[in-house]
Amino acid sequence: MQAIKHISIPQPCHEQWDNMKKEEQGRFCQSCAKTVIDFSVMTDQQVINYLSGTHNVCGKFDAMQFNTVNNKLYAQNLQQASWWKKLAIAGALTSMLPLFKAQAQDKPAQEQSDTIATPKTIMLGKVAGPVHSSKNRMLTGCVSDNRQPLIGVTVKLPGTNTAVATDVNGRFQITVPQDAKTLEFDYIGYNQLVTPITTNNYYDVKMDERRAMLGGVVVVRAPFYKRWYYRFVKRPVKKIFG
Structure with a gap:
């Protein structure tokens, strides 16, 4: 299983989904000669689980699906980072215990090396590997x-x-x-x-709201003092003197 940081389709495929031959997990693309996985019918966690166990995947997504999957990945990565911080602190404290013991251990502790998988960014569409920061x-x-x-x-x-x-x-x-x-x-x-x-x-x-929208009318009025002057001074005087 590979840890995932983010998913996207930098170069979307222009083949027609409806023209592809149906298969169990999606549809077969003649142009790419491979199965295009239908991720639009999966939950966010199912998408993450699938992509964690494979690579070089072509897939079909709903427009909003990238956003929800990436938000879930972001939250999971934060939790994972927090867990490793706690583990590192615990490891540091454990390594200091011999300094406070009156007697040393008869048998030295055997060093252990844990390999942590480097999170890789999965690209959907036609994917060869993770996104390179240089590009x-x-x-x-x-x-x-x-x-x-x-x-x-x-x-x-x-x-x-x-x-x-x-x-x-x-x-x-x-x-x-x-x-x-x-x-x-x-x-x-x-x-x-x-x-x-x-x-x-x-x-x-x-972002700024529009002053006018289709179907609605925006009335921009003159300042109050100008309306008052026209109504109570200019218009009555004009009526009197024609």
């Missing part, structure tokens, strides 16, 4: 307006099919090429926002 980078952030985080904002790399959606806390994470220039943010009822990609890996994004 890609992970961007994270939070999208909100002036009041609260925004759920379901589309975060996209312009000119590509690479996109994710923000979670219930407005957070997102997306893998982009090192030479990517901008990120595009789209949300119903808000102005589209294009943010330059800098050397930072975290982005705090603020």
